[in-house]
Amino acid sequence: MKWWRTASFYFRINVVIVSSVLLLSVALSGVVFVHNRTLLEKELDKRGAEIGNSIAAMGSESIILDERFVLHEIAAKARRGSDDIRYIMIVDYAGEILAHTFGDGFPAGLPLELPPGLPRSNAATGEPGGEAAYAVTRYRSNEGPFREVVVPVERGAVGYVRVGLTEQDMRHILEQNIKNFSLITLVVCLLAAVVATRLAYRIVHPIDQLAQAAGQIRQGNYGVRIPPDDQAEVGRLASAFNDMAATLTRKDDENEHLLTALRDKDARHVRLLQKVLSVQEDERKRISRELHDEAGQSLASLLAYLQLLMAGEVTSSQREAIGQLKSLVVEILGGLRKMAVELRPPALDDLGLVPAMAKYVDGFALQRDLTAIFAPEDDNPELDPAVALALYRILQESLTNVARHAEAKAVRVELAAEGGDIALTVSDDGRGFDAAALPAGEESLGIYGMMERAELLGGTFQMTSRPGQGTTVRVALPRRLG
Numbered sequence: 001m002k003w004w005r006t007a008s009f010y011f012r013i014n015v016v017i018v019s020s021v022l023l024l025s026v027a028l029s030g031v032v033f034v035h036n037r038t039l040l041e042k043e044l045d046k047r048g049a050e051i052g053n054s055i056a057a058m059g060s061e062s063i064i065l066d067e068r069f070v071l072h073e074i075a076a077k078a079r080r081g082s083d084d085i086r087y088i089m090i091v092d093y094a095g096e097i098l099a100h101t102f103g104d105g106f107p108a109g110l111p112l113e114l115p116p117g118l119p120r121s122n123a124a125t126g127e128p129g130g131e132a133a134y135a136v137t138r139y140r141s142n143e144g145p146f147r148e149v150v151v152p153v154e155r156g157a158v159g160y161v162r163v164g165l166t167e168q169d170m171r172h173i174l175e176q177n178i179k180n181f182s183l184i185t186l187v188v189c190l191l192a193a194v195v196a197t198r199l200a201y202r203i204v205h206p207i208d209q210l211a212q213a214a215g216q217i218r219q220g221n222y223g224v225r226i227p228p229d230d231q232a233e234v235g236r237l238a239s240a241f242n243d244m245a246a247t248l249t250r251k252d253d254e255n256e257h258l259l260t261a262l263r264d265k266d267a268r269h270v271r272l273l274q275k276v277l278s279v280q281e282d283e284r285k286r287i288s289r290e291l292h293d294e295a296g297q298s299l300a301s302l303l304a305y306l307q308l309l310m311a312g313e314v315t316s317s318q319r320e321a322i323g324q325l326k327s328l329v330v331e332i333l334g335g336l337r338k339m340a341v342e343l344r345p346p347a348l349d350d351l352g353l354v355p356a357m358a359k360y361v362d363g364f365a366l367q368r369d370l371t372a373i374f375a376p377e378d379d380n381p382e383l384d385p386a387v388a389l390a391l392y393r394i395l396q397e398s399l400t401n402v403a404r405h406a407e408a409k410a411v412r413v414e415l416a417a418e419g420g421d422i423a424l425t426v427s428d429d430g431r432g433f434d435a436a437a438l439p440a441g442e443e444s445l446g447i448y449g450m451m452e453r454a455e456l457l458g459g460t461f462q463m464t465s466r467p468g469q470g471t472t473v474r475v476a477l478p479r480r481l482g
C-alpha cells in the first residue's frame with residue numbers, strides 16, 4: 001500500500017469520505033429496496049385477491065350453471081380499465097377453464113396446476129386441501145414475470161378465479177426509487193467531496209505553511225513567522241512554532257555576539273602570539289650575540305691571559321693548574337658557542353635554510369649517535385624569512401623530541417616544494433606513541449607550539465604516530481606570505 005501512503009492527503013481524505021458515503025447509501029438503498037418490494041408485492045397480491053373475490057361472488061352461480069358466456073363477460077369487465085391485470089381465468093373445481101380473457105392464445109409458461117395451500121374439493125383430488133383465502137404463484141412467461149393470485153370460489157367446491165398480474169408497475173416504481181436514490185447519493189457524494197476537500201485544505205494548508213517556514217529556518221532565516229490560526233490544534237502548533245523561531249532568533253543573536261567576541265579574542269591571541277614569538281626571536285638573537293660577543297670575547301681574552309701566564313715564570317704545579325683552567329675555559333667557550341648557535345644559527349641568516357638545516361641535522365646525528373638523513377629537494381628554495389625560521393624551529397623541536405622520547409635508530413628529514421607550499425617531514429623509526437590521544441596542556445607544549453607556528457603562517461601541521469610504529473611530523477607552509 002505504498003501508493004496509498006504516498007498519495008496526496010486531499011486524495012486520501014476524499015477517497016475515505018466519499019467511499020464511506022457511497023457505502024452507506026448502497027447499504028441503505030438495499031434495505032429500502034427490499035422493504036419497498038415486499039410492500040408493493042403485498043399490495044399487488046391484495047389487489048389480485050380483491051378482484052378475485054368480487055368475481056367469485058358474482059360468478060359463483062354461473063360456474064355451477066356452466067354459463068360460460070356470462071363468466072366471460074364478468075372476467076372481461078373486471079379486467080377492463082386495469083392495466084396491471086394481464087388476464088383473468090375462471091376454472092371449475094377440477095381446474096378446467098370455463099372462461100378467460102386471453103384473446104389470442106395462452107402465454108408460454110402459464111402454470112396448469114393449482115398452487116398448494118388452497119381449499120380443494122374432495123371430488124377433484126380425493127383428499128382435503130388447505131385453508132388459505134388465496135394463493136400466489138410467481139412465474140416467468142414469454143411476456144415477462146407474472147404473479148398469479150388464485151381465489152377459491154365457495155372454498156374450492158365450485159371453482160377458482162385466477163388473476164394474473166404483471167409486475168411492470170411495481171418494477172417501474174422500484175426503478176424510479178433507485179434512480180432517485182442514486183441521484184441523491186451523487187449529490188451527497190459531491191457535497192461530501194467538497195466538504196472533504198475543504199477539510200483537507202484546513203489541515204494541509206497550515207502544515208504546508210509550517211513546512212515552508214521550517215525550510216526557511218533550515219536556511220538560517222530565523223525571522224520567519226506563521227500567521228496565527230484559530231483552529232485549536234493547528235493554532236497551538238503555529239504558536240509553538242513561532243515561539244521556537246523566536247527562541248532560535250534570540251539564540252542566534254547570542255551566538256553571533258559570542259562568535260564576534262571569540263573572533264576578537266582569537267585575533268588578539270594571534271597578535272599576542274606573533275609578538276611573543278618575535279620578541280622571543282629578538283631575545284634569542286640578543287642573548288646569542290651577547291654570548292658570542294661579550295661572554296665569548298671575555299673568555300677568549302681570559303684564554304689569552306692564561307696563555308701569557310703560562311709563558312711566564314710559573315712552577316710546575318701552577319702550570320698544571322693553569323692548564324686545567326685553560327681546558328675548562330675552552331670547554332665553557334665551546335658550550336657557549338653551541339648555545340649561541342642553538343639560539344640563533346648564523347647559518348640561517350648567512351647561508352639560508354637548507355645549509356642551516358643540513359648543519360643542524362649533521363650535528364644532531366653526531367651528538368645523539370644515530371643515523372640522520374637530510375633530503376632537501378632543492379638546495380636554495382625561495383622562502384619568506386619568517387617561513388624559513390618557522391621551519392627551522394619546527395625541525396629543532398621535532399629532532400629534540402626524537403632525541404628525548406623516540407629511542408630511534410634513524411631519522412629522515414625531507415624538504416620539498418608542493419605547489420605554493422613548502423613541506424617539511426621528519427620521520428623516525430622509534431617507539432612511537434598514541435598521537436590521537438595527545439594530552440592537552442603542559443605535557444604537549446612542544447607539539448602545540450609547532451602547531452601554532454604552522455597555523456600562524458597559514459599552514460598545516462600533522463603528527464602521525466602509533467606505539468611501535470615510529471613518528472612522522474609533517475608541516476606545510478606557504479612559501480611566500482601575502
Ligand SMILES: Nc1ncnc2c1ncn2[C@@H]1O[C@H](COP(=O)(O)OP(=O)(O)O)[C@@H](O)[C@H]1O
Binds near residue numbers: 428
Ligand atoms: N618522536 C617522538 N617519538 C615518541 N614520542 C614522542 C615523539 N614526539 C613527541 N612524543 C610524545 O609526545 C609528547 C609531547 O611532546 P611535546 O609536546 O614535544 O612535549 P615534551 O617534549 O616537552 O614532552 C611527549 O611527551 C612524547 O610522549
Ligand SMILES: [Mg+2]
Binds near residue numbers: 397400401446447
Ligand atoms: Mg618536545
